[in-house]
Each structure stands twice: as structure tokens, then as C-alpha cells.
Amino acid sequence: MNPIRRLHRGTLLTGAGTLTILLMVLFSPPAFAQDSHSGESLELTLEIDKTTLVLGEPVYASVRLTNRGSAPVQVSKLLDPQLGNVHIIVSSPQRPRVVYLPLFVSDAAHARTTLAPGETVAAAFPIFYGSLGWTFPRPASYRVTAEYRSSGQAAPAPASSRPVSLTIADDGGVGTLLLNGTPASEEAGKFLLWQRGDHLQHGQTLLADVLKTHPDSPVAEYARLALGHNLSRDFRNYAVGRIRPADCETALTYLQKVRADQLPALLQVQAYLDEARCLATLSQATQASEALARAKQAAGERPEFQLLFQQAGRLEPSLQRTP
Amino acid sequence: MRSEPLHRPSSPPASRLTLPALVVLPWLLASCASLEFDRMTGTAFPPQQMINGQAVTLESIYTGTGVSLDVQEDNTAIQPLNLATDDCISDAELTTLENGHRHLSLFPTSVCPFQFCNTYHLYGVVVNHYGEVLDACIPEFILGKMWQGHTRSAFAIFYRTTTIQTDGLAYLRTTAHEVGHALNLHHSDGDGTTIMTQSDDLTGDPVFGFSPHSLDHLENHPAQCKFPGAVGGAPFTWVIDEHAAWPHPMETLTLTTCE
Numbered sequence: 256m257n258p259i260r261r262l263h264r265g266t267l268l269t270g271a272g273t274l275t276i277l278l279m280v281l282f283s284p285p286a287f288a289q290d291s292h293s294g295e296s297l298e299l300t301l302e303i304d305k306t307t308l309v310l311g312e313p314v315y316a317s318v319r320l321t322n323r324g325s326a327p328v329q330v331s332k333l334l335d336p337q338l339g340n341v342h343i344i345v346s347s348p349q350r351p352r353v354v355y356l357p358l359f360v361s362d363a364a365h366a367r368t369t370l371a372p373g374e375t376v377a378a379a380f381p382i383f384y385g386s387l388g389w390t391f392p393r394p395a396s397y398r399v400t401a402e403y404r405s406s407g408q409a410a411p412a413p414a415s416s417r418p419v420s421l422t423i424a425d426d427g428g429v430g431t432l433l434l435n436g437t438p439a440s441e442e443a444g445k446f447l448l449w450q451r452g453d454h455l456q457h458g459q460t461l462l463a464d465v466l467k468t469h470p471d472s473p474v475a476e477y478a479r480l481a482l483g484h485n486l487s488r489d490f491r492n493y494a495v496g497r498i499r500p501a502d503c504e505t506a507l508t509y510l511q512k513v514r515a516d517q518l519p520a521l522l523q524v525q526a527y528l529d530e531a532r533c534l535a536t537l538s539q540a541t542q543a544s545e546a547l548a549r550a551k552q553a554a555g556e557r558p559e560f561q562l563l564f565q566q567a568g569r570l571e572p573s574l575q576r577t578p
Numbered sequence: 579m580r581s582e583p584l585h586r587p588s589s590p591p592a593s594r595l596t597l598p599a600l601v602v603l604p605w606l607l608a609s610c611a612s613l614e615f616d617r618m619t620g621t622a623f624p625p626q627q628m629i630n631g632q633a634v635t636l637e638s639i640y641t642g643t644g645v646s647l648d649v650q651e652d653n654t655a656i657q658p659l660n661l662a663t664d665d666c667i668s669d670a671e672l673t674t675l676e677n678g679h680r681h682l683s684l685f686p687t688s689v690c691p692f693q694f695c696n697t698y699h700l701y702g703v704v705v706n707h708y709g710e711v712l713d714a715c716i717p718e719f720i721l722g723k724m725w726q727g728h729t730r731s732a733f734a735i736f737y738r739t740t741t742i743q744t745d746g747l748a749y750l751r752t753t754a755h756e757v758g759h760a761l762n763l764h765h766s767d768g769d770g771t772t773i774m775t776q777s778d779d780l781t782g783d784p785v786f787g788f789s790p791h792s793l794d795h796l797e798n799h800p801a802q803c804k805f806p807g808a809v810g811g812a813p814f815t816w817v818i819d820e821h822a823a824w825p826h827p828m829e830t831l832t833l834t835t836c837e
Contacts, residue, residue, distance in 0.1 A: 331778075333719065335712050339765050339776070356814055359669050359725045360759050361711065362752060364741050364777040366719050378712055386728045386814055405779075445670070449713075452670040454677055491659040491671040494678035498659050566714040570663050 296324025297370075301401040301416035304519035308423050310394050310430020311465075311474045313384075313447050315519050316343060317559050318401050319377040320414065322370040328411045332368040334378035334403070336385075337361040342402040343382050347395045356386040358445070377559035379521045384444035389434055397421040429469040433461065447477055450484040453492050453499055476517045480526050483509030487529045488570065503533035515553070523553040524560050528567040528574075535573045547574060609801060610646045610697040613757065614682045616653040616675075617704035621737040623651060624750040627786075634786050639754045639773065643788060644797040645761065645804075648697075653679055658706040665738060666715035667707035672725060675703050676732045684731055684807045698805035700760050701732040702753070709736040721752045721777060724759035730806040730814050733760060741777075748777065751784055758792070760806045762799075762814060767792040 302317040318341055322328050331340040336357045343355035370376065382399070383390050391397060398418040405411060425431075434440055442458025452458070462478040469475055486506035490499045510530045515523045527550035534543035550567075554560040568575040613636075617623060627634045640647040656679060682699040709720030721741060724733040733756035735742060735749070742749045754773050768775030769789040771782045788796065795804060802811040 333711055333716070337711070337723075359672075359723050360814060361709065361720050362722045362755060362776055363711070363719050364721050364739070364748075367778050380712060386726070388728075445673075449668065449670040451668055452673075454674050455670075489661050489664070491661070491667065492674050492678075493656070493659065493671065494674040496657070496659075496678065498661065562712055562714045562716075569715055572663070 296322055296326070296328055297330070297403065297411050297414040298323045299401055299403045299414040299416045301399065301419055303399060303419050303421065304521070306419065306421050308391075308421065309426035309473055310391075310423055311389075311426075311433035312423075313477050314382050314391060314399075314421065315379055315521050316382050316399070316401065317377065317379040317521070317557070318403070318416070319375050319559070320370070320403055321375040322372050325372055327369045327371050329367055329405075330370045330376060330403075330411065331363075331366050331405060332376055333363065333366050334376060335361070335380060336382070338363050338366065340403060340405055341378075342404065344400045344402065345382075345390055345397055346400075347397045349393070349395060353387065353390070355382050355390055358384075358386050358448070375558065377557070378562075379559040381448055384448045388441065389444055391421070391423050392434055394423050394425045394430070397423065426472055426474075427469070429465060429472040429474050432468065433465060433474060446485075447481050450481040451488065451490060452485065453490045454494050473517050476513055476515075477522070479509045479513045480518065480522060480529075483507070483513070484525070484529050487533050501533075501536070503536045507533050507537075515549075520553055520555075520557065521560060521563075524550050524563050527553060528563055531574055532567055532571040535571050540573075543574070609644070609805065610648055611640075611700055611757075611761070611805060612648045612650060612682060612697050613700045613702055614650055614652050614680060615702045615704075616656055616679050617651075618656045618658045618706040618737070619654075620658065620706045621704045623654075623704065624735075624753045625746050627747055627750050629747075629786060634750065636750065636753055636757070639750075639786050640757070643793060647757065652681065656703070664715060665708050665717060666710045667705055667734075667736075668710050668713070669723075669725065672705070672723065672734055675705070675734070676701050676726075679703065680732070684729060686805065686807060696801065696805075698801075698807055699731070700757065700806045702734070702756065703732075704735045704737050706737050708738045709734070721748070722756045724756050724814070728814075729811070730760045730762060733757070747784065751786065752777070754786070758788075759814065761796060762804045762812060763788075763792050763795060767795065 298321045300319040303314065308314065318334050320330060320334060331338060334341045336343060336355060337359050338361050345353045345355060398420055400418045401416040402413055404413045433443055439457035439461045442455040443461045446452050446455045446458040446462065459482065462482065465478050466475050483506045486502045489501050492499055507530065510526055510533065513526045515526050518526065527546050531543045531546035531550060534546055615623065624636060636649050637647050680701045682701065684699065686699065687697045708715060708717040709723055711719050718739050720736055721739055722733060722735045724730060726732055735753055735756065737743060742752065751773065758774050763774045765774060765776045767789060771780060771785045772787055772789040772792065774789065774792055802808045805811065
């Protein structure tokens with residue numbers, strides 16, 4: 256068989272699975288700080304699980320786009336600031352309007368879907384670090400709003416969410432340590448954002464300092480998760496031309512110290528899934544199954560977390576066979 | 579018998595100057611963006627395309643825009659680092675490619691005291707991987723990415739996608755599109771068919787040129803608003819009108835006319 260044709264068929268199957276997962280109708284009422292606002296027929300809802308944070312603590316947004324009209328609407332099935340279809344606007348007394356700008360801009364094909372009346376697409380992503388650096392750079396009250404914009408044929412009118420208020424407080428110097436305006440601070444921001452990056456050595460050192468000097472700070476939990484997640488996966492380091500293999504034993508020393516209740520739901524799910532992957536890799540099937548169950552419990556019915564399960568199953572196929 | 583003039587005229591007739599001037603002036607006034615273009619083994623650079631009998635290349639797409647694009651094909655033998663369970667390259671891994679293989683400076687080379695004759699630098703790489711989206715590997719969705727939003731200094735094309743491998747026009751268009759992002763052009767600068775329109779948003783046959791809005795930006799906005807790595811330059815953000823803002827020295831984000 257032509258390898259290109261074979262590849263295409265495989266990806267079509269994967270794409271169909273993704274579509275099925277992403278296009279879930281939501282029945283349960285929202286349970287977190289959130290608000291929504293209708294456009295012509297699209298309703299965009301923004302949720303931020305933790306609205307009281309300390310300086311330097313990563314912030315994650317969940318957005319849900321629902322067709323409240325009576326006719327199908329063409330939308331992007333992947334809601335992501337990188338794709339330019341979702342914009343996050345942050346305002347504070349010091350800075351009246353900042354559009355969150357991701358570090359990467361992506362161009363997509365085949366990313367459209369028809370959203371039937373009542374259907375929802377959803378996604379979750381970080382908004383705390385981007386091309387303008389740290390999005391929440393000082394203790395203050397912030398208002399965060401999401402907008403969905405699309406172009407092309409039959410594009411619906413833009414939809415805006417109602418704002419969500421965040422309070423960022425100083426926490427005994429951890430924020431000052433992390434947001435110190437140095438290249439190491441930039442690297443730490445990228446490392447927390449990607450939760451990967453062997454080449455970001457200065458950033459990892461700074462996060463190790465955070466763990467050492469502020470081990471009980473909420474920021475320390477994100478640092479443990481990022482360091483554990485990075486080690487739980489192989490890393491292609493093209494700067495040195497080789498793959499650093501996953502080190503699950505060391506990764507678990509970080510992941511099993513994470514106090515998941517200090518993290519937003521997205522990262523709770525991710526922490527449990529990372530733990531499950533590593534335990535499965537180390538042939539600890541029972542413990543892996545328990546960690547996977549915790550991940551499912553933390554995810555609940557929220558469709559924006561399903562990509563995490565898909566990715567974990569892709570990286571560790573045995574998880575897909577776990578009941 | 580017709581006598582020949584003893585001396586050449588001190589200046590040639592205007593008609594003899596017009597044509598060379600028309601050819602040379604736009605070249606002189608076009609700032610140069612030098613693209614260091616690498617690729618992994620198992621990939622190819624975007625091939626020249628014939629459109630309506632005309633040869634179209636990456637350089638020719640930018641001809642007449644005020645930006646003289648100089649494509650330097652560099653390393654063509656980067657070995658892909660393959661993982662059995664993960665065909666997608668992450669954003670963090672992409673940045674190691676630039677760290678390990680970029681030779682051109684991030685900063686412009688100044689060859690004269692005027693902005694228009696600076697040479698600005700951009701790094702591009704064709705990778706033998708898929709791209710990630712929302713930190714997950716979903717093959718076939720992502721054709722290209724531009725990164726380092728604060729400098730707009732690099733981009734990647736994901737050769738593993740069927741679209742890039744099998745559709746030369748789409749490949750060439752995607753590459754020109756990523757270069758456009760590095761020049762601070764946005765999807766909103768497309769008009770449905772031109773280069774900056776996102777592939778999914780095309781409303782007709784793609785046009786291998788720029789919308790009036792894009793051309794206005796490329797031709798008229800100051801260098802720091804458009805060129806990658808420009809000293810004191812704008813990050814990937816909008817300029818004027820629906821374009822938005824970048825940090826003011828006083829750390830207040832303000833709308834700017836970029837003047």
C-alpha cells in the first residue's frame with residue numbers, strides 16, 4: 256500500500272475519534288467560577304477553576320462554545336489561542352487591556368466542524384505565559400474575558416464570554432523569586448507552560464529553588480508537576496541531536512508528591528494520568544489502574560479534558576485497555 | 579553627412595533612465611529578510627509551482643511587497659529523532675531545533691544607516707513530524723507554526739501531514755503564510771483567498787498574493803512593526819485598527835498607530 260495513503264487513512268480514523276470526543280453535549284450545570292454571553296447563536300463560556308491565586312501561580316482557562324440557535328453552525332473544533340480562534344483579554348487597574356498572545360501561532364487544516372443545535376466544543380489551555388511574558392505579573396485584581404472569532408464562509412458572529420475575576424496575592428516572596436525579570440524567569444515560565452524542555456536549564460534551576468525555599472507554596476505544586484511530567488516523557492533535544500528517554504522512576508518522585516487538591520482540575524487530571532503512564536511503564540498495573548481511576552474521577556464529565564486521556568493512551572497504549 | 583556629437587550629453591534622456599530606475603528603485607527601497615531554511619531528511623523544500631503559466635516561488639510571492647525575501651537553503655540533512663509512540667513534535671522540542679541549527683543572528687544586519695537597507699533574519703525548518711495542538715498529538719490538523727512571539731523569529735512546516743506532502747500549492751502557500759506571520763501579518767489580514775487567510779477559511783481558489791490590508795502593512799509600517807528580530811520590535815501582535823497592542827515602555831499596553 257502507498258505509505259502516504261496508509262498514513263492518511265490512519266489519521267482519518269484518529270481525527271474521527273477526536274471529533275467524537277470533542278463534540279459532546281453538556282447537560283450538567285457549570286460548577287466553577289464562570290460566566291457566559293450569547294452571540295447570535297453561539298454561547299461562549301469561560302471557566303477558571305482557581306480564582307484566588309498567588310503571584311507566579313499558573314492560570315488555566317476552559318472555554319466551551321455551544322450552539323444555542325436552531326440551525327447548525329460551522330466552528331473550529333479545536334479552540335486554541337494558538338489557532339487564533341479564541342482570544343483571551345486580561346484587564347487590571349495597571350493595564351486596561353492585554354490580549355493574551357501565545358508563544359506559538361498555528362495554522363490548521365481540516366479543523367472545522369458543524370455544530371448542531373445544543374452541541375458544544377470545549378478546550379482547556381494555559382494563559383499565564385505568552386509572547387508578552389507573564390500575563391499576571393503583579394499582585395492585583397484581574398478580569399479575564401474570552402472571545403471566539405472565526406472567518407471564512409458561513410462564519411458565525413463572534414461570541415464573547417462574560418468576565419471572570421481573578422485575585423492574585425503576594426505569597427511571601429515566591430512570586431518575587433519566580434518573576435524576577437531575568438532570562439531564568441522567562442525559561443521558568445516556558446517550562447511551566449510546556450511542562451517540558453530539557454534545554455531550559457536555567458528555568459529548571461529556578462523552579463528547583465522555588466521547591467527548596469517555598470516547598471509548601473501552591474507554585475511548588477506546579478513546579479513538581481512540570482518537572483515530573485517532563486521526565487515522564489521522552490524528549491527530542493535537537494540542540495544536541497538525541498532523544499533523552501523517559502525516566503519514570505525519577506518522574507514519580509515528583510508526581511507522587513504533588514498535592515493535587517492545590518491544582519486546577521485540568522492539572523489534577525494530568526498529574527494522575529502522568530502517574531498512571533509511568534506506573535504502567537514500570538509494570539505496576541494495579542497502581543496504574545488506580546491512578547487512572549483518580550484521573551477519571553477528577554475529569555468528571557468535562558469534555559475539555561478528554562484530549563488528555565487520548566494523549567495518555569497514545570503514549571502508553573496499555574492505559575487504553577485498562578477498564 | 580550627419581555629424582556625431584563631440585561629447586556625450588551630461589545626462590541621458592529621461593526615457594533612458596526611466597526603465598532602469600523603475601527596476602532598481604523598488605529593489606533599493608525593499609528591506610531584505612533573509613530566510614535560513616533547514617529541513618530534515620525525508621522531506622523536501624516547497625517546490626516551485628506553475629500558476630497560470632507563471633512560475634511561482636517563495637521569493638516571487640514577496641516580490642513587490644516592499645520585502646525582498648532571500649531564501650538560503652542551508653542544512654538539508656537534519657536527522658529526525660523518531661519516537662515509536664509519538665509522531666508529533668512538541669513546541670518545546672521545536673525550540674531546540676532553532677537552538678541547535680540556527681546560524682543567522684536573531685538581530686538584523688545593518689549595512690547602511692537607513693532602516694530600509696537592513697537585512698533581517700528568519701529561521702525556517704521543515705520537520706518530519708506532525709505538530710501538536712493543545713499539547714496533544716492530533717495528526718493532520720497543523721500545517722505550520724510560527725514561534726517566539728516576542729521576536730517572530732522562526733517557523734516550522736510539518737511535512738508529515740498529507741496536505742503538505744501531496745499538495746505542492748498548499749505547501750508553498752503555507753510556507754509563505756508562515757513567513758507572513760513572522761512579518762507580523764495575521765489571519766485577519768487575509769481576505770478569503772490571499773496568503774494570510776488560514777487554510778480552513780479559504781472561500782475560493784487561493785491567490786498567491788497579499789490582500790490590500792497586508793500590502794499596506796508590508797509596504798508602509800515601520801520596520802520594528804513587521805520585521806522579525808527588529809531591534810525594539812513589536813511582538814506578534816496587531817498594528818492599527820483591528821490590530822492591538824504591545825508593551826509601552828511604562829508597561830502600559832496601549833493601542834498604537836505604529837508610526
